[in-house]
Amino acid sequence: MAYQEVEKYSKPVRVLHWFNTASFLLLFITGLILFIPPLAIAAQDSWTRLIHRIAAVLLVAAPVIFALIYPGKAARALKEAFTWGSGDLDWLKAAPAYYFLADESAMPPQGHMNTGQKMWWFLTVVFGVVFVATGAVMWFARDTIAPTGFLWAIFTHDVAFIVTGAMLFVHLYLSVAHPLMRPLRTGSWSAMTRGTVSAEYARAHHARWFEEITAATHAQAAAANREKVLVGSHGGKTG
Amino acid sequence: MADKAILFDATRCTACRGCQVACKQWNTNDEVIPQQQDGVKEVNTGSYENPADLSPQTWIKTTFREIERNGKVRFLFNRRSCMHCTDAACVKVCPNHSVYHNEDGAVSYDKDTCTGCGYCVACPFDVPRFTKNGLTGVFTKMDKCTLCTTPGLNRIAEGMEPACVKSCPTDALLFGDRDELVKLGRKRVDDLKVKGFTNAYFYGDKELGGLHVMYVLDEAPEVYGLPKDPKVPPAAIAWQDVIQPMGWAVGGLTLVGLGLNYIVAREAKITRELPGKKEE
Numbered sequence: 001m002a003y004q005e006v007e008k009y010s011k012p013v014r015v016l017h018w019f020n021t022a023s024f025l026l027l028f029i030t031g032l033i034l035f036i037p038p039l040a041i042a043a044q045d046s047w048t049r050l051i052h053r054i055a056a057v058l059l060v061a062a063p064v065i066f067a068l069i070y071p072g073k074a075a076r077a078l079k080e081a082f083t084w085g086s087g088d089l090d091w092l093k094a095a096p097a098y099y100f101l102a103d104e105s106a107m108p109p110q111g112h113m114n115t116g117q118k119m120w121w122f123l124t125v126v127f128g129v130v131f132v133a134t135g136a137v138m139w140f141a142r143d144t145i146a147p148t149g150f151l152w153a154i155f156t157h158d159v160a161f162i163v164t165g166a167m168l169f170v171h172l173y174l175s176v177a178h179p180l181m182r183p184l185r186t187g188s189w190s191a192m193t194r195g196t197v198s199a200e201y202a203r204a205h206h207a208r209w210f211e212e213i214t215a216a217t218h219a220q221a222a223a224a225n226r227e228k229v230l231v232g233s234h235g236g237k238t239g
Numbered sequence: 240m241a242d243k244a245i246l247f248d249a250t251r252c253t254a255c256r257g258c259q260v261a262c263k264q265w266n267t268n269d270e271v272i273p274q275q276q277d278g279v280k281e282v283n284t285g286s287y288e289n290p291a292d293l294s295p296q297t298w299i300k301t302t303f304r305e306i307e308r309n310g311k312v313r314f315l316f317n318r319r320s321c322m323h324c325t326d327a328a329c330v331k332v333c334p335n336h337s338v339y340h341n342e343d344g345a346v347s348y349d350k351d352t353c354t355g356c357g358y359c360v361a362c363p364f365d366v367p368r369f370t371k372n373g374l375t376g377v378f379t380k381m382d383k384c385t386l387c388t389t390p391g392l393n394r395i396a397e398g399m400e401p402a403c404v405k406s407c408p409t410d411a412l413l414f415g416d417r418d419e420l421v422k423l424g425r426k427r428v429d430d431l432k433v434k435g436f437t438n439a440y441f442y443g444d445k446e447l448g449g450l451h452v453m454y455v456l457d458e459a460p461e462v463y464g465l466p467k468d469p470k471v472p473p474a475a476i477a478w479q480d481v482i483q484p485m486g487w488a489v490g491g492l493t494l495v496g497l498g499l500n501y502i503v504a505r506e507a508k509i510t511r512e513l514p515g516k517k518e519e
Binding site for chain 1: 353356362378379478497508
């Protein structure tokens with residue numbers, strides 16, 4: 001079979017991903033500055049806190065605008081984050097053998113996102129809400145809320161920061177640095193940059209999804225064929 | 240060096256507010272009408288107090304309270320400013336150590352490096368005040384009393400008393416070595432008790448590891464508007480003692496784990512590919 005590619009992420013999704021990457025990294029760095037006492041000197045005169053707020057607005061605005069333009073895509077993506085089954089447990093059991101020992105044998109077939117990707121996407125959604133809620137308290141309610149409320153908002157914001165920060169390292173590592181993710185041009189790096197993965201990769205790593213899309217294509221082809229046959233037979237009768 | 244402190248004797252205060260004026264003058268804090276946007280109370284009702292609240296330009300104010308004792312009205316005056324705690328919540332939470340204890344035991348701050356993050360609202364006495372950038376709406380700098388140790392305006396280093404103490408006409412404010420003022424304060428409270436003020440209280444001796452502003456009171460602290468048992472808020476302790484170390488541990492372990500994974504997985508991949516079949 002010739003080398004073929006299938007689309008994994010459409011262009012709007014990719015644009016949103018890289019937009020969020022940029023704003024999250026800005027937020028990450030300007031937030032980290034307050035976390036490391038020797039670096040906090042860089043925050044003087046509050047300019048990093050201003051950048052933090054601008055980036056926060058972008059981080060919130062991008063998915064909202066995306067959801068307004070592509071409500072269908074947004075709904076499907078959200079549904080994916082909250083759809084879990086026993087297969088995900090099997091993946092978690094098989095993951096150590098795969099990611100440490102390159103042993104794929106126990107890996108159950110995966111959908112459009114594998115369980116690990118889905119966990120990251122789930123965390124992004126949940127902690128995104130936590131970040132925005134606590135951040136809004138720290139930004140807008142500082143005058144009005146009791147100091148304890150402000151302090152607990154900081155606390156929660158920081159817990160979210162630690163969890164997502166650590167997971168960001170894992171995400172970066174698994175998408176570009178893990179030995180099994182190479183060569184980059186066939187797998188998830190390609191999926192998020194060019195939008196496509198090789199058909200071979202899709203079949204090996206996202207078997208359930210590959211089946212779905214090929215089944216759809218086959219059904220289309222079959223329907224087209226049936227149409228042709230019907231048209232042909234009809235034409236035959238009248239002819 | 241021995242810790243310095245201020246002793247405030249409420250029974251000697253006449254509420255002349257000379258200390259407020261002297262403080263503003265020495266620290267070049269212009270009088271401004273308090274603004275809601277600075278996060279301070281701007282309306283004053285039913286009291287001789289003025290201004291209504293501490294602000295970035297008002298580091299000390301005299302408070303007025305009316306209470307009833309034995310069918311008579313008592314007019315109580317108190318001094319509201321930074322307490323310069325030994326266990327200071329603001330020092331604990333400040334992310335870049337802009338707020339710090341100086342060699343006299345007072346809580347001073349470096350206004351240049353202050354980020355305006357506002358974590359020092361952890362203060363159990365509600366003292367720090369913030370300036371807001373009118374354009375961006377972002378709080379920029381914290382301000383409060385420094386016991387006259389602000390760099391460049393340091394009276395203590397020049398062998399002088401704080402401006403408020405210097406101005407006090409009745410010696411309701413005294414400045415000196417903390418140990419000596421503790422002895423004096425305890426004696427005055429004992430005298431008050433002998434005179435029939437059974438609720439007399441020496442405030443600041445033990446509170447928060449010892450305050451550097453101490454109070455001789457002829458009533459219970461709550462009557463004077465002082466918290467009975469001030470504490471560093473749990474959220475402030477959680478942030479500094481739990482969250483910060485946890486952040487380093489989680490971040491560090493994650494990076495170490497990923498590094499180990501790389502070594503193991505690379506080896507495994509090479510071993511698996513050895514028989515000659517090449518990926519791609």
